[in-house]
Amino acid sequence: MKPNKPIKLAVIGTRGYPYIYSGYETFVSELVERISKHDVEITVYCHKNLFSSYPKRVNNVNLIYFRTLELKSFSQLIHSFQSMIHAAINDSNIILVVNSANGPFGIISKLLKKKSVINVDGLEWLRPKWSGLGAKYFLWASKMSTKLYDEVITDSIGMAQVYSEKFNCSSKIIAYGANIAYTSSDESQNSWGLRRGDYYLIVGRLIPDNNADIVLREFVASNSSKRIVIVGDVPYKDNYASEIKIKYNDPRILFTGYITDKEELSDLFLNSFVYIHGHEYGGTNPTMLQALASGCGIYAIDTIFTREMLSNGDYGLLFTKEENSLKCIIEDNEKNEEVIGKLKKKARDQIKNNYTWEKIANQYLELFHEMLKG
Secondary structure, X not given: OOXXXXXXXXXXXXXXXXXXXXXXXXXXXXXXXXXXXHOOEEEEEEEHHHOXXXXXXXXXXXXXXXXXXXOOOXXXXXXXXXXXXXXXXXXXXXXXXXXHHHHHHHHHHHHOOOEEEEEOXXXXXXXXHHOOHHHHHXXXXXXXXXXXXXXXXXXXXHHHHHHHHHHOOOOEEOOOOEOOOOOOOOHHHHHHOOOOOOEEEEEOOOOHHHOHHHHHHHHHHOOOOOEEEEEOOOOOOOHHHHHHHHHOOOOOEEEEEOOOOHHHHHHXXXXXXXXXXXXXXXXXXXXXXXXXXXXXXXXXXXXXXXXXXXXXXXXXXXXXXXXXXXXXXXXXXXXXXXXXXXXXXXXXXXXXXXXXXXXXXXXXXXXXXXXXXX
16 A cells, blocks of 8 residues: 655645634634644745744744735735745645635646645625625636635535535535633623623624624514623724614623634633524634534524534524514523523534534545545
């Protein structure tokens, strides 16, 4: 039997490592730190603009820096284009790309005969913020992802079905992961005046497809005696976000804005009564995984993706956009908290069984070896 070829992996499409800003960077950090222990040589391409120092190697990961133009819609595309050219002409033997926006750049690896794989993430072409030309680009780029890469990775069964039906593409399903959290401290919550088990939690940007307006409409209409905490905002002037803050002027509602301290955010999950998830587009959602990993009770908007993550309601209660749907769930379960208690007791089992980073890293490692054999 031939020994496995050594893997020389290039990672493209994130802001870099060990920089952590979003789900992409978290994914890359969790992945490379695990697979680097398996004799894998890894190079991550970084946005030079975001770093104050430029070490060539951190935690057994090689780092290459390129500057890019600071343009909201084009910064990552320009960076990925440069990175793909560099990776394709150097000694990497597998190129891992994240984000379907980078789909067209697969032509570079294809022409230079480098093995390539893309994690396409969510349904970006359906999101309201990319309406018009942006939505058309994402739809085209996602289609190109299915044509130009050796392997396409989707992060859920539901997302794989979308890519199969829309693009006639067979994909490898590898989910996102989470780390189990048990301990918490009330100390960080004193500044907000919150008590353990006395508030609902929403975490996410204030954008239409996260449906904070629907969640707040239902909460305000309910007779809830608890508070609701909204963590997140948008980093730019936005009518939707501004109108929500003005419209829902209720003393039970707390807008914290962004919270960058990981421990403080973790405490908010761990001490909440219920995490409410309104994210509509995407596969395996990192925020809901964190809620499960923190042992939260969960109310989630009913989509093919949330049904999959919550095993059709076994690990959380599902609501719709219809008026009174979430309101009734809130009121019923504040009268009788037994259901929430049961959900909390088994929430972490869903992570242990399906969404550990160890499992995800092993699946990627197995895929890379298969690609090199092929």
